[in-house]
Amino acid sequence: MLEGDVQKSWLLIAIYIEEGHSSTDVYTFLTEAMYEIGKRWQENKISVSDEHLATAACDYVLTRFQLSQRQLLQRNRALLFCIEGEEHYLGIKMIAGLMREHGWEVKNLGANLPLPFALKSIEKWDPDVVCLSVSQVHLLPDLQKYIAEIENMPQSPLVLVGSRLLNTHDLSASGSSKTIFINHIQAFKDWLLINNKESSTQDKMLAMGEEI
Ligand code: B12
Structure with a gap:
């Protein structure tokens, strides 16, 4: 997500789902990823731009995941x-x-x-x-x-x-x-x-x- 690569981000989640993980697992996984991004931003390891890019990628993955749901x-x-x-x-x-x-x-x-x-x-x-x-x-x-x-x-x-x-x-x-x-x-x-x-x-x- 930090690379802003939406296809790769989605692919990772699609594999995670294929492995049998539930939607709460998917949401928890993405939540923890965003918390980690917040931590790195706080520690000045990444910039505000990186954080924005990751947010956009996360939003994309969420939309795609939710549209695929029954x-x-x-x-x-x-x-x-x-x-x-x-x-x-x-x-x-x-x-x-x-x-x-x-x-x-x-x-x-x-x-x-x-x-x-x-x-x-x-x-x-x-x-x-x-x-x-x-x-x-x-x-x-x-x-x-x-x-x-x-x-x-x-x-x-x-x-x-x-x-x-x-x-x-x-x-x-x-x-x-x-x-x-x-x-x-x-x-x-x-x-x-x-x-x-x-x-x-x-x-x-x-x-x-x-x-x-
Ligand atoms: C991405 C991000 C941003 C993005 C937001 C993008 C967006 N559209 O959402 C941008 C870059 C815009 C941003 C801006 C700011 N941010 Co910010 N941001 C984050 C970051 C890194 C991730 C947030 C996130 O998406 N988390 C993932 C989601 C899924 O988690 P969540 O919101 O907690 O939700 C979960 C649960 O809480 C719960 N939940 C949440 N809502 C609800 C509702 C119901 C009904 C239920 C049942 C459950 C539930 O379920 C969710 C799923 O697991 C956090 C770091 C962190 N630790 O959270 C900082 C953070 C939240 N941001 C922070 C700050 C300070 C800011 C700014 C003030 C920075 C600035 N100086 O400009 C601005 C404020 C903007 C504003 N007016 O709101 C601080 C907040 C500090 C505080 N305690 O007050 C944090 C904690 C960073 C930090 N460590 O300092 N931010």
Whole structure:
């Protein structure tokens, strides 16, 4: 990814999948690769340009992987976005892919979404779950505002927050007792499996896109 070679990056992932790895393995693999890139950037071993190139390659691989996935019939709705000021959107893109794979209808509004637009979208689309992502410490006070406003809406969707910061910060005070905080993609998959339980027997596979 650091070479910006999207074909080679995809080939590596395609081989990894052929070896029998799951989509959570793929997402974890790419997450760790990006964390390693962040570490090298912090240690001045690579430049900002290298980091941008790797991000673009990772984004490409994610899109290609997600288009190759079969999707279940859609039952529940989820709206996803990063709060205002947050440009780190690869995490939420992975979460969106995993939800689609588990039969959720997903709208991913991506990076940097101001609260008034988030509230309008929730009003209009009425999702069952709203997933928020934040990666930077200085944005945490804003996270609290987002959660409070969304949970107070008449639609009262469930609010799910994910962040690498959960590994180092206790964010529970940012939400209410209803808010769910998840820092790891495997824990999120477990949450999806529990919450999809009742309807899993009715699942019909709906082939979308190509096979790998
Ligand atoms: C790539 C990158 C960038 C790219 C972002 C590209 C993009 N479009 O996403 C660019 C170059 C633009 C960038 C910019 C900046 N970055 Co930056 N960046 C990174 C880097 C290297 C990787 C981030 C990433 O994609 N990780 C991979 C994803 C998949 O991981 P993730 O987001 O953690 O998501 C996983 C989990 O957290 C979880 N998850 C995440 N969201 C959600 C949501 C839900 C609902 C659930 C269930 C789970 C979940 O699941 C995901 C899958 O495993 C990190 C290093 C790091 N350690 O993270 C720094 C890092 C995040 N960046 C940092 C900083 C400081 C910046 C800048 C301020 C730098 C600058 N001076 O300009 C700007 C800020 C831009 C902005 N306004 O947001 C710091 C943040 C420090 C902090 N704690 O506040 C980090 C940690 C680097 C560092 N070590 O200092 N960055």
